[in-house]
Amino acid sequence: MRILGYFLVITPLLLISVLLWHYFGFDYNKRYSDINNIVSLTKLNTLSYKVTWYEPRIRRFESNIYTPYPELPSAEKLNYIYGDMYAK
Amino acid sequence: MQNRLFLNYLLISLLKERSRHIGVVLLSLLLIFLLSSVLFISTSIQTTIQNAIKSEPDFVIQRVKGGLMVPLPLSWIDDIEDIRGISTIQPRVWGRYTTASSEPETMLIVGIDPLDPQSNRAFSKIMNQTDIKSFLDGNNMIVGSDIAKWMDMHYAKKSYRFLSLGGEFISVNRFATLPKSSNLISGDMVIVPLELAQKILNYDTQNVTDIILNVPNHAEWSNLKSKLEELHYDIRVVSKQDSIKAYKQMFDYKGGFFLALFMIVLLAFAMILYQRYTQVLSTEKKQIGILRALGWSVQDVLRLKMYETVIVIIFSYILAVTLAYIYVFIAHAPLLQQIFLGTDGYSGNTEWIPVINLPTLMSILLLYAVPYFSAVIIPVWRIAVTDPKEAML
Numbered sequence: 186m187r188i189l190g191y192f193l194v195i196t197p198l199l200l201i202s203v204l205l206w207h208y209f210g211f212d213y214n215k216r217y218s219d220i221n222n223i224v225s226l227t228k229l230n231t232l233s234y235k236v237t238w239y240e241p242r243i244r245r246f247e248s249n250i251y252t253p254y255p256e257l258p259s260a261e262k263l264n265y266i267y268g269d270m271y272a273k
Numbered sequence: 274m275q276n277r278l279f280l281n282y283l284l285i286s287l288l289k290e291r292s293r294h295i296g297v298v299l300l301s302l303l304l305i306f307l308l309s310s311v312l313f314i315s316t317s318i319q320t321t322i323q324n325a326i327k328s329e330p331d332f333v334i335q336r337v338k339g340g341l342m343v344p345l346p347l348s349w350i351d352d353i354e355d356i357r358g359i360s361t362i363q364p365r366v367w368g369r370y371t372t373a374s375s376e377p378e379t380m381l382i383v384g385i386d387p388l389d390p391q392s393n394r395a396f397s398k399i400m401n402q403t404d405i406k407s408f409l410d411g412n413n414m415i416v417g418s419d420i421a422k423w424m425d426m427h428y429a430k431k432s433y434r435f436l437s438l439g440g441e442f443i444s445v446n447r448f449a450t451l452p453k454s455s456n457l458i459s460g461d462m463v464i465v466p467l468e469l470a471q472k473i474l475n476y477d478t479q480n481v482t483d484i485i486l487n488v489p490n491h492a493e494w495s496n497l498k499s500k501l502e503e504l505h506y507d508i509r510v511v512s513k514q515d516s517i518k519a520y521k522q523m524f525d526y527k528g529g530f531f532l533a534l535f536m537i538v539l540l541a542f543a544m545i546l547y548q549r550y551t552q553v554l555s556t557e558k559k560q561i562g563i564l565r566a567l568g569w570s571v572q573d574v575l576r577l578k579m580y581e582t583v584i585v586i587i588f589s590y591i592l593a594v595t596l597a598y599i600y601v602f603i604a605h606a607p608l609l610q611q612i613f614l615g616t617d618g619y620s621g622n623t624e625w626i627p628v629i630n631l632p633t634l635m636s637i638l639l640l641y642a643v644p645y646f647s648a649v650i651i652p653v654w655r656i657a658v659t660d661p662k663e664a665m666l
Contacts, residue, residue: 192588196591196595199592200591200595203595203598207598211626211627213626216454217321217324218398219452219454219455220321220455220459221327221328222328222395222398223395223399223451223455223459224325224328224458226385226395226396226399226464227383227385228363228365228392228485229365229367230458
Protein backbone atom coordinates (compact mmCIF):
# COMPACT_ATOMS: atom_id res chain seq x y z
CA MET A 186 0.00 0.00 0.00
CA ARG A 187 2.84 2.34 0.82
CA ILE A 188 4.38 2.11 -2.66
CA LEU A 189 1.07 3.01 -4.25
CA GLY A 190 0.78 5.92 -1.83
CA TYR A 191 4.18 7.21 -2.88
CA PHE A 192 3.16 7.03 -6.50
CA LEU A 193 -0.13 8.77 -5.83
CA VAL A 194 1.53 11.63 -3.98
CA ILE A 195 4.86 12.06 -5.78
CA THR A 196 3.68 11.93 -9.39
CA PRO A 197 1.11 14.77 -9.17
CA LEU A 198 3.48 16.83 -7.04
CA LEU A 199 6.24 16.41 -9.60
CA LEU A 200 3.88 17.27 -12.42
CA ILE A 201 2.58 20.40 -10.70
CA SER A 202 6.07 21.64 -9.82
CA VAL A 203 7.28 21.09 -13.38
CA LEU A 204 4.26 22.92 -14.78
CA LEU A 205 4.87 25.83 -12.41
CA TRP A 206 8.52 25.85 -13.45
CA HIS A 207 7.55 25.81 -17.11
CA TYR A 208 5.13 28.70 -16.87
CA PHE A 209 6.86 30.89 -14.29
CA GLY A 210 10.46 29.72 -14.08
CA PHE A 211 11.73 31.21 -17.34
CA ASP A 212 11.84 34.62 -18.88
CA TYR A 213 11.13 33.43 -22.42
CA ASN A 214 11.11 36.90 -23.95
CA LYS A 215 14.56 37.63 -22.62
CA ARG A 216 15.94 34.34 -23.89
CA TYR A 217 14.52 34.75 -27.37
CA SER A 218 15.55 38.40 -27.55
CA ASP A 219 19.09 37.51 -26.42
CA ILE A 220 19.37 35.09 -29.31
CA ASN A 221 17.75 37.48 -31.77
CA ASN A 222 20.04 40.32 -30.68
CA ILE A 223 23.10 38.19 -31.31
CA VAL A 224 21.80 37.21 -34.74
CA SER A 225 21.10 40.87 -35.56
CA LEU A 226 24.52 41.91 -34.29
CA THR A 227 26.49 39.29 -36.17
CA LYS A 228 23.98 38.69 -38.99
CA LEU A 229 24.94 35.06 -38.61
CA ASN A 230 22.66 32.26 -37.47
CA THR A 231 25.27 29.85 -36.21
CA LEU A 232 22.72 27.36 -35.00
CA SER A 233 22.46 26.00 -38.51
CA TYR A 234 26.11 24.97 -38.33
CA LYS A 235 25.63 23.17 -35.05
CA VAL A 236 22.71 20.96 -35.87
CA THR A 237 24.91 18.05 -36.86
CA TRP A 238 22.42 15.67 -38.37
CA TYR A 239 21.13 18.23 -40.74
CA GLU A 240 24.42 19.54 -42.01
CA PRO A 241 24.90 17.14 -44.93
CA ARG A 242 21.36 17.81 -46.01
CA ILE A 243 21.91 21.55 -45.86
CA ARG A 244 25.10 21.17 -47.87
CA ARG A 245 23.37 19.11 -50.49
CA PHE A 246 20.56 21.56 -50.53
CA GLU A 247 22.91 24.50 -51.00
CA SER A 248 24.78 22.78 -53.81
CA ASN A 249 21.43 22.38 -55.53
CA ILE A 250 20.94 26.10 -55.41
CA TYR A 251 24.34 26.75 -56.88
CA THR A 252 24.36 26.59 -60.63
CA PRO A 253 27.76 27.33 -62.19
CA TYR A 254 26.17 28.35 -65.47
CA PRO A 255 22.88 30.07 -64.72
CA GLU A 256 19.99 28.91 -66.82
CA LEU A 257 18.93 31.30 -69.53
CA PRO A 258 16.30 33.64 -68.14
CA SER A 259 12.78 33.01 -69.31
CA ALA A 260 11.03 35.47 -71.59
CA GLU A 261 8.89 36.60 -68.67
CA LYS A 262 11.91 37.44 -66.56
CA LEU A 263 13.64 39.25 -69.41
CA ASN A 264 10.46 41.11 -70.04
CA TYR A 265 10.40 42.20 -66.42
CA ILE A 266 14.05 43.19 -66.36
CA TYR A 267 14.44 44.89 -69.72
CA GLY A 268 10.95 46.04 -70.50
CA ASP A 269 9.01 44.95 -73.55
CA MET A 270 12.04 44.68 -75.84
CA TYR A 271 12.51 40.90 -75.47
CA ALA A 272 8.89 39.89 -75.24
CA LYS A 273 8.20 40.69 -78.85
CA MET B 274 -20.87 0.90 -1.63
CA GLN B 275 -20.30 -1.56 -4.44
CA ASN B 276 -17.96 0.87 -6.11
CA ARG B 277 -15.95 1.24 -2.92
CA LEU B 278 -15.55 -2.48 -2.65
CA PHE B 279 -14.58 -2.65 -6.28
CA LEU B 280 -11.94 0.04 -5.86
CA ASN B 281 -10.68 -1.65 -2.72
CA TYR B 282 -10.30 -4.91 -4.61
CA LEU B 283 -8.61 -3.04 -7.46
CA LEU B 284 -6.02 -1.59 -5.08
CA ILE B 285 -5.40 -4.94 -3.44
CA SER B 286 -4.95 -6.69 -6.78
CA LEU B 287 -2.63 -3.90 -7.98
CA LEU B 288 -0.56 -4.37 -4.87
CA LYS B 289 -0.58 -8.15 -5.06
CA GLU B 290 0.88 -8.06 -8.54
CA ARG B 291 3.19 -5.15 -7.78
CA SER B 292 6.40 -6.74 -9.03
CA ARG B 293 4.84 -7.26 -12.44
CA HIS B 294 3.35 -3.80 -12.53
CA ILE B 295 6.56 -2.13 -11.41
CA GLY B 296 8.41 -4.02 -14.15
CA VAL B 297 5.96 -2.79 -16.77
CA VAL B 298 6.05 0.77 -15.38
CA LEU B 299 9.85 0.83 -15.50
CA LEU B 300 9.90 -0.48 -19.06
CA SER B 301 7.34 2.05 -20.27
CA LEU B 302 9.03 4.77 -18.25
CA LEU B 303 12.28 4.21 -20.11
CA LEU B 304 10.56 4.06 -23.48
CA ILE B 305 8.48 7.22 -23.07
CA PHE B 306 11.26 9.06 -21.25
CA LEU B 307 13.69 8.57 -24.13
CA LEU B 308 11.15 9.46 -26.77
CA SER B 309 9.90 12.57 -24.96
CA SER B 310 13.46 13.77 -24.29
CA VAL B 311 14.32 13.50 -27.97
CA LEU B 312 11.10 15.25 -28.81
CA PHE B 313 11.67 18.04 -26.28
CA ILE B 314 15.16 18.72 -27.63
CA SER B 315 14.14 18.69 -31.28
CA THR B 316 11.10 20.93 -30.66
CA SER B 317 13.24 23.33 -28.67
CA ILE B 318 15.86 23.55 -31.44
CA GLN B 319 13.15 23.94 -34.07
CA THR B 320 11.45 26.78 -32.21
CA THR B 321 14.76 28.53 -31.53
CA ILE B 322 15.78 28.27 -35.18
CA GLN B 323 12.41 29.54 -36.37
CA ASN B 324 12.77 32.43 -34.00
CA ALA B 325 16.35 33.22 -34.97
CA ILE B 326 15.54 33.09 -38.69
CA LYS B 327 13.45 36.24 -38.26
CA SER B 328 16.60 38.26 -37.57
CA GLU B 329 18.54 36.69 -40.42
CA PRO B 330 19.21 38.69 -43.60
CA ASP B 331 17.01 38.05 -46.63
CA PHE B 332 19.86 37.00 -48.92
CA VAL B 333 23.40 35.77 -48.46
CA ILE B 334 25.78 35.96 -51.38
CA GLN B 335 28.78 33.67 -51.48
CA ARG B 336 31.53 32.86 -53.91
CA VAL B 337 32.08 29.22 -54.73
CA LYS B 338 35.09 27.45 -56.18
CA GLY B 339 34.89 23.74 -56.79
CA GLY B 340 31.86 23.53 -54.51
CA LEU B 341 33.68 25.20 -51.61
CA MET B 342 33.13 28.69 -50.29
CA VAL B 343 35.97 31.17 -50.94
CA PRO B 344 36.40 34.84 -49.99
CA LEU B 345 34.86 37.29 -52.40
CA PRO B 346 36.02 40.79 -53.38
CA LEU B 347 34.32 43.85 -51.91
CA SER B 348 33.82 45.13 -55.45
CA TRP B 349 30.88 42.75 -55.78
CA ILE B 350 28.96 45.16 -53.56
CA ASP B 351 29.20 47.81 -56.29
CA ASP B 352 27.68 45.38 -58.81
CA ILE B 353 24.84 44.54 -56.44
CA GLU B 354 24.13 48.15 -55.51
CA ASP B 355 22.94 48.84 -59.05
CA ILE B 356 20.02 46.44 -58.68
CA ARG B 357 16.84 48.20 -57.62
CA GLY B 358 14.80 47.09 -54.62
CA ILE B 359 17.66 46.30 -52.25
CA SER B 360 17.61 48.17 -48.94
CA THR B 361 20.85 47.23 -47.20
CA ILE B 362 24.04 45.58 -48.41
CA GLN B 363 26.75 44.61 -45.97
CA PRO B 364 29.94 42.60 -46.06
CA ARG B 365 30.41 39.84 -43.52
CA VAL B 366 33.67 38.38 -42.27
CA TRP B 367 33.57 35.19 -40.27
CA GLY B 368 35.45 31.96 -39.97
CA ARG B 369 36.81 29.33 -37.66
CA TYR B 370 39.97 29.73 -35.64
CA THR B 371 41.56 26.75 -33.90
CA THR B 372 43.95 27.39 -31.04
CA ALA B 373 47.37 25.79 -31.06
CA SER B 374 47.42 23.94 -27.76
CA SER B 375 47.38 20.37 -26.57
CA GLU B 376 43.60 20.61 -26.26
CA PRO B 377 42.67 22.75 -29.23
CA GLU B 378 39.53 24.86 -28.99
CA THR B 379 37.72 26.04 -32.07
CA MET B 380 36.19 29.48 -32.05
CA LEU B 381 33.94 31.21 -34.50
CA ILE B 382 35.42 34.61 -35.25
CA VAL B 383 32.75 37.06 -36.36
CA GLY B 384 33.48 40.60 -37.50
CA ILE B 385 30.85 43.28 -36.97
CA ASP B 386 30.45 46.41 -39.00
CA PRO B 387 30.83 49.56 -36.83
CA LEU B 388 28.78 51.68 -39.21
CA ASP B 389 25.69 49.50 -39.27
CA PRO B 390 22.86 51.02 -37.18
CA GLN B 391 21.12 47.66 -36.66
CA SER B 392 24.33 46.16 -35.22
CA ASN B 393 24.69 49.18 -32.97
CA ARG B 394 21.15 48.75 -31.65
CA ALA B 395 21.66 45.03 -31.01
CA PHE B 396 25.01 45.74 -29.38
CA SER B 397 23.53 48.19 -26.91
CA LYS B 398 20.73 45.75 -26.07
CA ILE B 399 23.14 42.88 -25.39
CA MET B 400 25.69 44.90 -23.47
CA ASN B 401 23.18 47.16 -21.69
CA GLN B 402 25.22 50.16 -22.76
CA THR B 403 25.14 52.41 -25.77
CA ASP B 404 28.81 53.06 -26.19
CA ILE B 405 30.00 50.95 -29.09
CA LYS B 406 32.88 53.38 -29.65
CA SER B 407 34.88 52.12 -26.69
CA PHE B 408 34.54 48.60 -28.12
CA LEU B 409 35.72 49.68 -31.55
CA ASP B 410 38.58 51.85 -30.25
CA GLY B 411 41.20 49.21 -29.61
CA ASN B 412 41.64 45.51 -30.23
CA ASN B 413 38.60 44.32 -28.27
CA MET B 414 36.47 41.22 -28.39
CA ILE B 415 33.21 39.96 -26.93
CA VAL B 416 33.34 36.24 -26.23
CA GLY B 417 30.72 33.53 -25.84
CA SER B 418 30.47 31.89 -22.43
CA ASP B 419 32.12 28.61 -23.51
CA ILE B 420 35.09 30.49 -24.91
CA ALA B 421 35.23 32.70 -21.81
CA LYS B 422 35.47 29.56 -19.68
CA TRP B 423 38.22 28.15 -21.89
CA MET B 424 40.17 31.44 -21.80
CA ASP B 425 39.87 31.64 -18.00
CA MET B 426 41.36 28.19 -17.78
CA HIS B 427 44.19 29.11 -20.15
CA TYR B 428 45.40 32.22 -18.30
CA ALA B 429 43.75 34.64 -20.71
CA LYS B 430 41.51 36.46 -18.27
CA LYS B 431 42.17 39.93 -19.66
CA SER B 432 43.41 39.40 -23.18
CA TYR B 433 44.20 36.63 -25.62
CA ARG B 434 46.95 36.46 -28.22
CA PHE B 435 45.68 35.16 -31.50
CA LEU B 436 48.19 33.70 -33.92
CA SER B 437 46.72 34.99 -37.14
CA LEU B 438 46.55 32.66 -40.09
CA GLY B 439 49.24 34.86 -41.64
CA GLY B 440 51.67 34.00 -38.81
CA GLU B 441 51.43 37.28 -36.89
CA PHE B 442 50.55 37.55 -33.16
CA ILE B 443 47.59 39.82 -32.37
CA SER B 444 46.72 40.60 -28.77
CA VAL B 445 42.99 41.19 -28.24
CA ASN B 446 41.42 42.48 -24.99
CA ARG B 447 38.40 40.78 -23.51
CA PHE B 448 35.69 43.45 -23.53
CA ALA B 449 32.68 41.45 -22.31
CA THR B 450 31.10 38.01 -22.19
CA LEU B 451 27.86 37.10 -23.96
CA PRO B 452 24.94 35.89 -21.81
CA LYS B 453 24.84 32.18 -21.03
CA SER B 454 21.18 31.96 -21.97
CA SER B 455 22.09 32.37 -25.63
CA ASN B 456 24.79 29.74 -25.45
CA LEU B 457 23.08 27.61 -28.06
CA ILE B 458 23.92 30.20 -30.67
CA SER B 459 26.87 32.08 -29.21
CA GLY B 460 28.81 29.67 -26.99
CA ASP B 461 31.81 29.40 -29.31
CA MET B 462 31.58 32.92 -30.71
CA VAL B 463 34.22 35.65 -30.62
CA ILE B 464 32.86 38.99 -31.82
CA VAL B 465 35.45 41.51 -33.02
CA PRO B 466 35.42 44.60 -35.27
CA LEU B 467 35.42 43.76 -38.99
CA GLU B 468 39.03 44.81 -39.70
CA LEU B 469 40.33 42.79 -36.76
CA ALA B 470 38.46 39.72 -37.99
CA GLN B 471 40.09 40.20 -41.39
CA LYS B 472 43.50 40.33 -39.71
CA ILE B 473 42.97 37.23 -37.56
CA LEU B 474 41.59 35.20 -40.44
CA ASN B 475 44.30 36.54 -42.79
CA TYR B 476 41.93 38.11 -45.28
CA ASP B 477 42.96 40.80 -47.71
CA THR B 478 41.46 44.15 -46.75
CA GLN B 479 39.53 44.01 -50.02
CA ASN B 480 38.14 40.52 -49.34
CA VAL B 481 35.18 39.40 -47.23
CA THR B 482 33.56 36.05 -46.46
CA ASP B 483 30.17 36.82 -47.89
CA ILE B 484 27.71 39.63 -48.52
CA ILE B 485 24.26 39.98 -47.01
CA LEU B 486 21.40 42.06 -48.31
CA ASN B 487 17.80 42.80 -47.44
CA VAL B 488 14.91 43.24 -49.83
CA PRO B 489 11.88 44.78 -48.12
CA ASN B 490 9.38 43.81 -50.83
CA HIS B 491 8.88 40.05 -50.50
CA ALA B 492 7.21 39.83 -53.90
CA GLU B 493 10.53 40.85 -55.44
CA TRP B 494 12.52 38.02 -53.85
CA SER B 495 12.43 35.45 -56.65
CA ASN B 496 13.00 38.06 -59.31
CA LEU B 497 15.90 39.54 -57.41
CA LYS B 498 17.46 36.14 -56.90
CA SER B 499 17.61 35.49 -60.61
CA LYS B 500 19.08 38.96 -61.18
CA LEU B 501 21.79 38.26 -58.61
CA GLU B 502 22.59 34.87 -60.10
CA GLU B 503 23.19 36.51 -63.46
CA LEU B 504 25.91 38.78 -62.05
CA HIS B 505 28.73 36.25 -61.76
CA TYR B 506 29.35 32.67 -62.79
CA ASP B 507 30.74 31.64 -59.39
CA ILE B 508 28.05 33.29 -57.27
CA ARG B 509 25.84 31.37 -54.86
CA VAL B 510 22.70 33.08 -53.63
CA VAL B 511 21.00 31.64 -50.55
CA SER B 512 17.71 33.25 -49.66
CA LYS B 513 15.96 33.23 -46.31
CA GLN B 514 13.05 31.37 -47.87
CA ASP B 515 15.41 28.63 -49.02
CA SER B 516 16.81 28.17 -45.55
CA ILE B 517 13.33 28.14 -44.00
CA LYS B 518 12.31 25.45 -46.50
CA ALA B 519 15.48 23.46 -45.84
CA TYR B 520 14.94 23.56 -42.08
CA LYS B 521 11.35 22.46 -42.47
CA GLN B 522 12.41 19.53 -44.65
CA MET B 523 15.09 18.55 -42.15
CA PHE B 524 12.78 18.59 -39.18
CA ASP B 525 10.07 16.69 -41.04
CA TYR B 526 12.67 14.12 -42.04
CA LYS B 527 14.01 13.80 -38.55
CA GLY B 528 10.60 13.72 -36.91
CA GLY B 529 9.57 10.94 -39.29
CA PHE B 530 12.78 9.07 -38.58
CA PHE B 531 12.18 9.09 -34.85
CA LEU B 532 8.55 8.17 -35.28
CA ALA B 533 9.57 5.13 -37.34
CA LEU B 534 12.08 4.12 -34.65
CA PHE B 535 9.45 4.57 -31.99
CA MET B 536 6.98 2.40 -33.89
CA ILE B 537 9.52 -0.42 -34.03
CA VAL B 538 10.30 -0.15 -30.32
CA LEU B 539 6.61 0.04 -29.52
CA LEU B 540 5.88 -3.08 -31.51
CA ALA B 541 8.59 -4.95 -29.61
CA PHE B 542 7.17 -3.59 -26.36
CA ALA B 543 3.64 -4.73 -27.23
CA MET B 544 4.96 -8.20 -28.17
CA ILE B 545 6.83 -8.55 -24.87
CA LEU B 546 3.75 -7.47 -22.97
CA TYR B 547 1.48 -9.82 -24.88
CA GLN B 548 3.77 -12.75 -24.28
CA ARG B 549 4.17 -11.85 -20.63
CA TYR B 550 0.47 -11.57 -20.05
CA THR B 551 -0.43 -14.80 -21.86
CA GLN B 552 2.17 -16.65 -19.76
CA VAL B 553 1.40 -15.09 -16.40
CA LEU B 554 -2.27 -15.50 -17.01
CA SER B 555 -2.12 -19.22 -16.09
CA THR B 556 -2.12 -18.08 -12.45
CA GLU B 557 -4.43 -15.22 -13.19
CA LYS B 558 -6.76 -17.60 -14.96
CA LYS B 559 -7.64 -19.08 -11.61
CA GLN B 560 -8.31 -15.65 -10.15
CA ILE B 561 -10.59 -14.70 -13.03
CA GLY B 562 -12.35 -18.10 -12.75
CA ILE B 563 -12.99 -17.52 -9.03
CA LEU B 564 -14.31 -14.04 -9.68
CA ARG B 565 -16.60 -15.37 -12.38
CA ALA B 566 -17.76 -18.19 -10.08
CA LEU B 567 -18.52 -15.61 -7.40
CA GLY B 568 -20.90 -13.94 -9.76
CA TRP B 569 -18.75 -11.30 -11.53
CA SER B 570 -19.82 -10.69 -15.08
CA VAL B 571 -17.38 -10.59 -18.03
CA GLN B 572 -17.85 -6.83 -18.03
CA ASP B 573 -16.80 -6.56 -14.37
CA VAL B 574 -13.63 -8.58 -14.97
CA LEU B 575 -12.76 -6.47 -17.99
CA ARG B 576 -13.48 -3.32 -16.01
CA LEU B 577 -11.08 -4.42 -13.29
CA LYS B 578 -8.29 -5.13 -15.75
CA MET B 579 -9.02 -1.96 -17.67
CA TYR B 580 -8.72 0.19 -14.55
CA GLU B 581 -5.52 -1.59 -13.63
CA THR B 582 -4.04 -0.93 -17.05
CA VAL B 583 -5.20 2.69 -17.18
CA ILE B 584 -3.60 3.38 -13.79
CA VAL B 585 -0.30 1.88 -14.96
CA ILE B 586 -0.43 3.79 -18.27
CA ILE B 587 -1.24 7.16 -16.72
CA PHE B 588 1.34 6.90 -13.97
CA SER B 589 4.14 5.74 -16.22
CA TYR B 590 3.29 8.34 -18.87
CA ILE B 591 3.06 11.33 -16.52
CA LEU B 592 6.17 10.27 -14.64
CA ALA B 593 8.16 9.66 -17.83
CA VAL B 594 7.20 12.96 -19.48
CA THR B 595 7.88 14.92 -16.28
CA LEU B 596 11.25 13.25 -15.81
CA ALA B 597 12.10 13.92 -19.47
CA TYR B 598 11.25 17.59 -18.97
CA ILE B 599 13.50 17.79 -15.91
CA TYR B 600 16.28 15.96 -17.75
CA VAL B 601 16.18 18.18 -20.83
CA PHE B 602 15.28 21.64 -19.60
CA ILE B 603 16.56 21.66 -16.05
CA ALA B 604 19.55 19.28 -16.29
CA HIS B 605 20.25 20.43 -19.92
CA ALA B 606 20.17 16.88 -21.32
CA PRO B 607 23.67 15.56 -20.67
CA LEU B 608 24.76 12.84 -23.17
CA LEU B 609 21.69 13.15 -25.37
CA GLN B 610 22.42 16.68 -26.62
CA GLN B 611 25.57 15.45 -28.35
CA ILE B 612 23.36 13.56 -30.79
CA PHE B 613 21.71 16.77 -31.89
CA LEU B 614 24.42 19.36 -31.73
CA GLY B 615 28.13 19.37 -32.23
CA THR B 616 30.89 21.03 -34.14
CA ASP B 617 34.56 21.46 -33.37
CA GLY B 618 33.85 24.35 -31.07
CA TYR B 619 30.87 22.90 -29.34
CA SER B 620 31.36 22.19 -25.64
CA GLY B 621 28.00 20.59 -24.94
CA ASN B 622 27.02 23.25 -22.44
CA THR B 623 23.69 24.32 -23.80
CA GLU B 624 20.58 25.66 -22.14
CA TRP B 625 17.46 24.71 -24.06
CA ILE B 626 14.48 27.00 -24.17
CA PRO B 627 11.53 25.00 -22.84
CA VAL B 628 8.86 24.29 -25.43
CA ILE B 629 6.05 21.77 -24.99
CA ASN B 630 4.53 20.39 -28.15
CA LEU B 631 1.18 19.18 -26.83
CA PRO B 632 -0.19 17.47 -30.01
CA THR B 633 2.93 15.30 -30.34
CA LEU B 634 2.88 14.41 -26.65
CA MET B 635 -0.75 13.38 -26.98
CA SER B 636 0.01 11.26 -30.03
CA ILE B 637 2.79 9.52 -28.08
CA LEU B 638 0.28 8.76 -25.35
CA LEU B 639 -2.13 7.29 -27.90
CA LEU B 640 0.56 5.31 -29.71
CA TYR B 641 1.73 3.91 -26.39
CA ALA B 642 -1.64 3.35 -24.74
CA VAL B 643 -3.50 1.55 -27.54
CA PRO B 644 -1.05 -1.37 -28.12
CA TYR B 645 -0.49 -1.74 -24.39
CA PHE B 646 -4.17 -1.74 -23.69
CA SER B 647 -4.94 -4.33 -26.35
CA ALA B 648 -1.98 -6.51 -25.27
CA VAL B 649 -3.55 -6.75 -21.81
CA ILE B 650 -7.27 -6.71 -22.46
CA ILE B 651 -7.46 -9.26 -25.31
CA PRO B 652 -5.99 -12.23 -23.36
CA VAL B 653 -8.04 -11.31 -20.29
CA TRP B 654 -11.20 -11.14 -22.36
CA ARG B 655 -10.40 -14.56 -23.85
CA ILE B 656 -10.26 -16.14 -20.40
CA ALA B 657 -13.19 -14.23 -19.02
CA VAL B 658 -15.56 -15.52 -21.70
CA THR B 659 -14.68 -19.18 -21.03
CA ASP B 660 -16.61 -21.24 -18.51
CA PRO B 661 -15.41 -20.51 -14.90
CA LYS B 662 -15.01 -24.25 -14.26
CA GLU B 663 -12.71 -24.61 -17.24
CA ALA B 664 -10.79 -21.47 -16.38
CA MET B 665 -10.01 -22.69 -12.87
CA LEU B 666 -8.54 -25.97 -14.08
